[in-house]
Amino acid sequence: MSEPENFIPESYPCNQCHAGVLQPRFVTYFTWLGAELITVPHFPAWICDVCGKRDYDEKAIQWLTMLLDPNAGKPTTNHHRTPPFPRPHPSAPRPHLDS
Numbered sequence: 001m002s003e004p005e006n007f008i009p010e011s012y013p014c015n016q017c018h019a020g021v022l023q024p025r026f027v028t029y030f031t032w033l034g035a036e037l038i039t040v041p042h043f044p045a046w047i048c049d050v051c052g053k054r055d056y057d058e059k060a061i062q063w064l065t066m067l068l069d070p071n072a073g074k075p076t077t078n079h080h081r082t083p084p085f086p087r088p089h090p091s092a093p094r095p096h097l098d099s
């Protein structure tokens with residue numbers, strides 16, 4: 001009676017090449033956030049073993065989108081915020097004493 005609708009199959013036939021099987025893998029996901037390239041290691045994805053087609057977990061994508069863009073759904077403001085950037089401590093050059 002209760003169909004497991006949210007059941008995610010471990011592997012399923014590829015709908016692109018119709019020959020391979022998409023296997024669950026953890027990959028490094030690349031996405032652009034503005035001008036910054038974001039890399040997310042160990043991102044859940046399904047990879048076809050024949051054509052290499054990648055399917056990402058939709059929930060993981062949504063989670064990542066929310067994570068990267070906390071203002072999602074809100075009107076965008078043109079506030080230019082400078083991210084808190086840790087200033088490197090200037091290494092004071094030691095005076096070279098030659099006696």
Ligand SMILES: [Zn+2]
Nearest residue numbers: 014017048051
């Ligand atoms: Zn395929």
